[in-house]
Amino acid sequence: MKSVIKNSLSLTVLATSLLAVGAYAAPANDPATLAQIRDNAMKSDWAYERLADLTDLVGPRLSGSAGAAAAVEQVADAMRKLGAKVTLQPVKVPHWVRGAESAELVEYTGRPAGITQKVVLTALGGSGATPAAGLTAPVVIVRSFEELKAKGAQVKGSIVLFDVAFDQEMANRGHAGPAYGHGAGFRFAGPKLAADMGAAAALVRSVGGADYRIPHTGATGVVEGARIPAAAVTSEDAMLMSRLSVRGPLKMHLTLTPQNLPDADSFNVIADWPGTDKADEVVIVSGHLDSWDLATGAHDDGTGVAGAMGVIDTLKKLNLKPRRTIRVIAWMNEENGTRGGKAYFEANKDKLDKHFAAIESDSGGGRPFGFIGSVTPPMVKYFAPLKDVLEPIGAGIFERRDIAGAADTGPLERAGVPVFEPLVDSSAYFNYHHTPADTLDKVNPYELKRHVAVMTSLTWYLANMDENIGRVAPQQD
Known part of the structure; x- marks a missing residue:
């Protein structure tokens, strides 16, 4: 048996050596x-x-x-x-083509005179555009499609924010795909639903981990005839807006100027x-x-x-x-x-x-x-x-x-x-x-x-x- 194993190993070594020079079929x-x-x-x-x-x-x-x-x-x-x-x-x-993109919170309860809060964001692929000078509107914050639908008339003319956190704990345990899929569902379908309800613009909390105030872009499902401005905000800015909303109403000035060529x-x-x-x-x-x-x-x-x-x-x-x-x-x-x-x-x-x-x-x-x-x-x-x-x-x-x-x-x-x-x-x-x-x-x-x-x-x-x-x-x- 030992000799059979030895001969087998020798053949494998020989085959490997010959393969290296391209001489062995x-x-x-x-x-x-x-x-x-x-x-x-x-x-x-x-x-x-x-x-x-x-x-x-x-x-x-x-x-x-x-x-x-x-x-x-x-x-x-x-x-x-x-x-x-x-x-x-x-x-x-x-x-x-991405254009200018900027946002700031211009009204909120307790705002000191002359102070605004910058919001870091990036337009989503397929987003519509605001007027060149931007638009100002109330911010409505939701955490589910059901909550958005329940807001009813409040949505019309507002900027809707889908504040849905990425589940990094799920990603850490081998389920990054499902964690991403959950958040990406809001990114893709949320702006279209908001547009259907008359929203002026839609924002989503960035779908991803590593909260270092970095926005995550991606495609969204807005369509011609209802192509409202749509952007992803950083996790930090989404959390800021949620905290401020507890104090009272808030308004945002938003500028997005992408082009669909x-x-x-x-x-x-x-x-x-x-x-x-x-x-x-x-x-x-x-x-x-x-x-x-x-x-x-x-x-x-x-x-x-x-x-x-x-x-x-x-x-x-x-x-x-x-x-x-x-x-x-x-x-x-x-x-x-x-x-x-x-x-x-x-x-x-x-x-x-x-x-x-x-x-x-x-x-x-x-x-x-x-x-x-x-x-x-x-x-x-x-x-x-x-x-x-x-x-x-x-x-x-x-x-x-x-x-x-x-x-x-x-x-x-x-x-x-x-x-x-x-x-x-x-x-x-x-x-x-x-x-x-x-x-x-x-x-x-x-x-x-x-x-x-x-x-x-x-x-x-x-x-x-x-x-x-x-x-x-x-x-x-």
Whole structure:
């Protein structure tokens, strides 16, 4: 038995050595190949360098902006240099431009003569505008949609503030997504409901942690014909207004001058790494290229794009060719419309049987613990070898879900394509998400390496599986 084990180990070492020089045609998902992929990713700074290019050289990348256009060219050029087949898929995107934004409390009980209180805020994507000189109106504070509806006539002509705190304790215990979803529901739906009730403007308490008087932007659901001014205020300012409201009525002077311009031309960046015997089948690995305009989108979603790009870089360095085609996609317009994901789906809805799986990374660059996948329960056992190879870097968890729920791959998933994403620590993600603080220095280079290792190992594994993992149950839109 000892000699059998020794011979087996020797073969593994030999296979690993030969793989390093590209001379050995190993079985696609054998342990030696998977270990080579993992270890190469953990040694490479390539993805971090591309993230630095994206954040430091291009900067903010809101759809329709010059930054978004520059990012398309930068990522496409980097993928061409790797030898990938690059396609720019046209996408019509919203073009919203932030203007002046300021606010101050000008009336409240106990206000000393000549004193006003500055309120730190930032407009929400899609917000309407005040007059150039601003508007002054009473502030009505609510903490639920039911409370807003109960206010009735008080809402008309007022500035409504949804003072709903982000549950950082929930985020700290591994449930950052649901914590964000709760607050984001008020951000998206609240201003529209306020507009329907005749409000002059709507404010929401910023959805995120780290209360350092930093506003968090994001999309809102106001529509043409009722596009009232809408903004996010810092947690500190929301709490200030709530305290002052206990003393008596308060009024705010608000100035927001954003513009909703005609839709702009943009692109999804699609980079194919061709497969061999199953080249007509596709495994997508992706992140979204656009970001909000307040900062450089390092976590949201520079790490996702750089991680996806790093998949092809890792495989090229090892001279590995997958059975199925690996398709890297840098989606455009996830933040305020998901037009990129929708455009891809429309262009490929008759080819979904050739989409074996899709991976999307959009939860930041925190430590990865493994991966999430919307496969059916009987398929979980086939991922045991992948879990085993990721265990040495602390990323061996596979969390199966009926719906993974990623944004740009959502249409594919709802049509039955299995969707995967890295399982990451997001407890601090919403400290930076959609804020001026989402910059390169917040990304840990080691965790990005681990992120690339998970993304590449998962992509390669899916691209070479013998088992047909099947389709997930189609979901209704």
